[in-house]
Amino acid sequence: MTNLVIGAGLIGITSAYELLKRGQSVTLLEECEGPALGTSFANAGMLTPSMSDPWNSPGVYKYLVKSLFNPSASMRLRLHAIPSLIGWGSKFLRYSSKHYFQAALKDNYNLTCYSLRKTQEIAEKYDLQYCRDTNGTLSIFNTHEDFSVKESLYQSLQKSGLKCSILSPSEIISLVPSLAPIHSKLYKGIHYYQDESGDAYLFCKELLAKYLAAGGQIKYGISVKSLAVSRNKIIGVNTQSEFIPATQVVVASGANSPAILKSVNVNLDVKPAKGYSLTLNVDGVSGLPSLPVLNDAMNVVITPLGDRLRIVGTAEFAGFDLSIDNARIMQLYEMFEFMYPEIASQVDRESALPWAGLRPMSCDGKPFIGACKIKGLYINSGQGPLGWTLAMGSANILADIILGSPTEIDAKPFSMLRSDRDISV
Numbered sequence: 358m359t360n361l362v363i364g365a366g367l368i369g370i371t372s373a374y375e376l377l378k379r380g381q382s383v384t385l386l387e388e389c390e391g392p393a394l395g396t397s398f399a400n401a402g403m404l405t406p407s408m409s410d411p412w413n414s415p416g417v418y419k420y421l422v423k424s425l426f427n428p429s430a431s432m433r434l435r436l437h438a439i440p441s442l443i444g445w446g447s448k449f450l451r452y453s454s455k456h457y458f459q460a461a462l463k464d465n466y467n468l469t470c471y472s473l474r475k476t477q478e479i480a481e482k483y484d485l486q487y488c489r490d491t492n493g494t495l496s497i498f499n500t501h502e503d504f505s506v507k508e509s510l511y512q513s514l515q516k517s518g519l520k521c522s523i524l525s526p527s528e529i530i531s532l533v534p535s536l537a538p539i540h541s542k543l544y545k546g547i548h549y550y551q552d553e554s555g556d557a558y559l560f561c562k563e564l565l566a567k568y569l570a571a572g573g574q575i576k577y578g579i580s581v582k583s584l585a586v587s588r589n590k591i592i593g594v595n596t597q598s599e600f601i602p603a604t605q606v607v608v609a610s611g612a613n614s615p616a617i618l619k620s621v622n623v624n625l626d627v628k629p630a631k632g633y634s635l636t637l638n639v640d641g642v643s644g645l646p647s648l649p650v651l652n653d654a655m656n657v658v659i660t661p662l663g664d665r666l667r668i669v670g671t672a673e674f675a676g677f678d679l680s681i682d683n684a685r686i687m688q689l690y691e692m693f694e695f696m697y698p699e700i701a702s703q704v705d706r707e708s709a710l711p712w713a714g715l716r717p718m719s720c721d722g723k724p725f726i727g728a729c730k731i732k733g734l735y736i737n738s739g740q741g742p743l744g745w746t747l748a749m750g751s752a753n754i755l756a757d758i759i760l761g762s763p764t765e766i767d768a769k770p771f772s773m774l775r776s777d778r779d780i781s782v
């Protein structure tokens with residue numbers, strides 16, 4: 358079988374690797390001139406079963422409506438994007454009911470745990486170097502109200518097996534001494550010690566090298582314009598300059614997946630949600646944290662990645678806009694200065710790398726993995742804010758489905774053909 362995988366981000370590279378491992382002939386097609394230069398380039402680096410909750414949680418609509426009038430809201434709906442969000446948006450809101458939210462939370466948790474296990478296995482098998490850190494993640498809360506929202510969430514995840522510790526302000530400072538300047542502002546923390554972190558871009562490069570060494574192919578500078586189908590069966594793809602034949606095609610093109618699938622009338626309910634990051638060189642800086650810390654109220658996370666520190670925050674439903682808004686970058690600096698004033702005073706801002714990426718958000722908070730109505734056409738997309746966490750698990754499920762092998766966890770909740778009837782809570 359000749360397999361083409363469209364997109365060399367986290368999802369495409371892991372999918373291509375898993376297909377190759379199962380004896381398939383695979384070529385990755387990527388429109389950029391290198392791997393993982395899209396959303397997988399500078400994300401927050403967290404692998405977090407603890408964050409399996411979909412963003413469309415009960416009450417999200419009130420937050421989004423208010424955000425229209427608040428330019429600094431951490432999750433923001435932009436007025437100009439509303440027309441492009443109408444169909445998807447109504448589903449996004451419908452799936453924010455308590456019933457759907459709880460079901461999606463459970464499904465995502467199963468997949469995040471499976472995926473983290475698969476990531477750990479491959480990291481250890483090849484000794485992959487991607488600034489991997491196994492100290493977990495820490496969420497900090499400034500008020501009882503903020504904490505109580507997360508308390509009910511982790512209590513429902515605990516029933517599925519999540520392990521974590523609740524920390525007092527003094528225990529938070531023992532774990533991360535550089536938070537001492539904000540000791541008086543801390544209410545409580547949750548240490549999710551089974552989470553991990555690492556640089557997704559470096560992981561992609563390392564895994565791609567293993568894939569190429571094992572005989573996988575990649576072509577850069579190839580932009581897929583449409584899919585080619587004959588008698589309801591995939592026969593290849595049309596690029597900017599040629600037709601490339603294939604017996605199987607995997608669309609793993611992040612936020613751009615729906616546009617590619619539209620060429621054969623397959624509707625994928627995925628829309629972009631923009632996020633920002635700021636990566637700072639902290640070589641020689643003292644007092645660095647040893648794990649990612651999420652300030653829940655501010656919706657910002659600061660992740661150590663070797664000799665770099667990455668500050669990440671914000672989500673905007675603003676269409677396909679990758680421009681960098683300086684006000685958002687200043688907001689990240691302010692949050693950094695608030696959380697780690699002593700580290701911030703040592704950092705050279707000249708070295709900062711501001712970045713924006715588009716999370717591929719599905720309408721119901723779960724990825725789409727598997728077959729669609731066209732024979733030979735497969736989808737692995739819509740991992741949204743959890744694409745790094747979910748990449749290895751999604752790729753294993755996809756490859757098993759393509760090969761007709763049993764999947765290790767239930768893949769039905771992530772099927773393209775899932776319906777409301779499949780939700781069991």
Ligand SMILES: Cc1cc2nc3c(=O)[nH]c(=O)nc-3n(C[C@H](O)[C@H](O)[C@H](O)COP(=O)(O)OP(=O)(O)OC[C@H]3O[C@@H](n4cnc5c(N)ncnc54)[C@H](O)[C@@H]3O)c2cc1C
Nearest residue numbers: 364366368388395396397401403581611632743744745746
């Ligand atoms: C600010 C931010 C922070 C995040 N933090 C985390 C985190 O801490 N943990 C976590 O688990 N996830 C996180 N995520 C989410 C995660 O980064 C994404 O879910 C993931 O990168 C999506 O991977 P992907 O391969 O689907 O998309 P991409 O990385 O965008 O890859 C898609 C690839 O397809 C290529 N492509 C598109 N169209 C075509 C075409 N027509 N022809 C050929 N190639 C094409 C693109 O060039 C791109 O390389 C974060 C995202 C953002 C934006």
